[in-house]
Amino acid sequence: MLNIFIAEDEPLIRDALRELIEQHSTDYQIAYSGEAADGEIALSMIQELKPDLLLADIRMPFMDGLTLSRYAKGLLPWLHVIIISGFSDFAYTQEAIDIGVDGYLTKPVQADALLAQIQKVQAKIAEQNAAQTQPTQQEEIFNHEYYKEHFFTRLAAGQYTPADLLARQEKTDFCFTAKAFVPLYLHYRDPLTDEPLYRRRVNRIWELFGRDTTVLTVLYNAGDLAGLISGDTAASAKEKADHVANILRTESGLTSGPFHICVGQPTQRLSDLNTAFTLVRHTALVTPIDSAVQVLNIQAAQTAPALSLADAEAIRQQLSDALSDPEKSPTVPKIYAVLDYLLQLLAGQADDVSRKTVREYDHTKLLVIAQTPSLSLATIGMFLQLIHPTDAATQRPAADQTNPLVNQVVAYLQKNFNDPDISLRSIADMVAISPAYLSTLFSQMMNITFIEYVTQLRLAKAQTMLRTTEEKITDITFDIGYTDPNYFSFLFKKHFGVTPKEYRKGELKPN
Known part of the structure; x- marks a missing residue:
């Protein structure tokens, strides 16, 4: 059904056009959508009614038909337009073409001529719809x-x-x-x-x-x-x-x-x-x-309601419960509101760590975190610990100690620690958080820094290889993820008190 809107300042013509549309509605699959006596009112009504075709008189008070057509097509890109004019010289034809009107009729409008123009519009719409359903389109x-x-x-x-x-x-x-x-x-x-x-x-x-x-x-x-x-x-x-x-x-x-x-x-x-x-x-x-x-x-946008630390603790408990039952997870708006509230509290603290944390987190990062319950749980715990270090440490749920994100990182490191390109940044990119946040989270959960953990994994593997194989120390260096044998020897002695060569000979074994 083609919905048609009439913009015409002469009542008799407007009535005749409406009657013509209603008379042929069944045969031509057309429907009367609305009408206005001037272009300004017509534009407002067109925005609301969203017709398929506009019949517009070229001369109307307040806004002429061509101006109306230009604005209306800007608002409704699919809109088709037929201009009706009392001029026979087509002085405005070029402007109408530039606007992209579909037809141009002169007064008095003949029924057959108008219906023919309407059929052309319907054929154009059908052609566009057919093209859109083609596989290539x-x-x-x-x-x-x-x-x-x-x-x-x-x-x-x-x-x-x-x-x-x-x-x-x-x-x-x-x-x-x-x-x-x-x-x-x-x-x-x-x-x-x-x-x-x-x-x-x-x-x-x-x-x-x-x-x-x-x-x-x-x-x-x-x-x-x-x-x-x-x-x-x-x-x-x-x-x-x-x-x-x-x-x-x-x-x-x-x-x-x-x-x-x-x-x-x-x-x-x-x-x-x-x-x-x-x-x-x-x-x-x-x-x-x-x-x-x-x-x-x-x-x-509505401002978040006033919150308290008790609200933050309640949300953190819900997030902890959600690790085993996702249906218990609070909504993203609630999580975000708590994160934003805690960050505002940190902004009021004078210590360097709090100031650094505030610089690290903007509303975009908080939004990303709020959409992941495990990240939200860890971040709220971290913020609370910075606000009240002693209370947070004693009240932290056990779930914080087995954060899924940290577990994911640990599992990956245990399998890939010998990758020479592994780094805090590469792992942070893998889990889609910032390196600074990963470093803080990892240290809190593991009680050891990210680099220290990777180093321990590599040196533990080196110990095993030194005891059970005859591989050259240079080869062991590359096997565990280092590229400089001298640096490997330096780290090994720093941790165990002996060089790799001495360890292999059993001259002095670590406890």
Whole structure:
């Protein structure tokens, strides 16, 4: 069914067009969507009603038909337009072509001529839909979707310079030369696990925004939707972003289940896109979903309620219980609120360790941690220990001593300690946390530093090989992960009081 909106300031013509649509609704699969007597009111109604076709008089008060068409197509990229004019010289034909209108009729409008134009629009829509369902077109759509997901992941990680973004205009099909940008993020309470639903959502998003170079959207992070909107001014970018959010909100195929959409504030620098996007995503993820408030402005995001150390202890206990029963894990917003609260307490302490910790953790890192219960448990424990060292040490649950993340690292080191390229940074990258955080966490859980632990594993293996094999000391050096025999001998003597050669001869064995 083709929904048609009429923008015409002459009541008699407007009535005639409405009656024509209603009279032929069944035969032509068309429906009357709404009408307005001037372009300004029409634009507001079009945003709400989202018709498929606009019939617009070229001469109207407040906003003419061509201006209305330009703005309406900017807001609804799929919108088709037929211009109706009282002029027979087609003076505005070129401008209409530039806007991308589908037809141009002169008054008085003949029924057959209008119906023929409507059929052309329907044929064009059918052709576009058929092309989209072709295997090659589908492959292109999903390949582009995968590329955009990779793009947003790198954007969130701060891996693009302004030059990098400009170089990706063509591949993203997005205008990075605009004057202003607004990020948005649609967050679902429930992750998307249905592959057919994922494909339907991708196709619908492509139908809505695929031809609009001012809108860049992608299904991201287990089915959430990330987006960037561009505009010639900060106000136009924000207006377009609000409209995109409204379209997403009312699209039933995109909004099954509880959700909310967070719309950011305009930024005019490409170098600020990472921070702007991260802030919007962070706000969307840590703000509890309220079915009554589906579109959020980040400046209006709710402030976390007042917390206490007792709340932190309660969350830590829930996280400890969740290690054996994941259903007991507190929500991400609750975890994040406690982490942020504890970090604020640390910011008020004067010791060097607390200040260093505050510098190490920003809201982005806290958000990542809050989404992993084991990491959250260890981090809350570490923060509490820094705030009240004695109390935290005596109250720390036994689960802290068997942190799953540390267990993972220890298991890996025990199998791969002889890798000469192993380092604190390489292991931190493997488990997706910072080297400084891994170092602190490992030391707390193991009562030994990361480097000391690797060294112990290597030297213990060297002891066994010296006792049970005839391998050259040089070969043993390489077998246990070192590249310099002299350095290996230095470490061995430092730990055991004898050189490897003396140890093999049994001249002086360590206790």
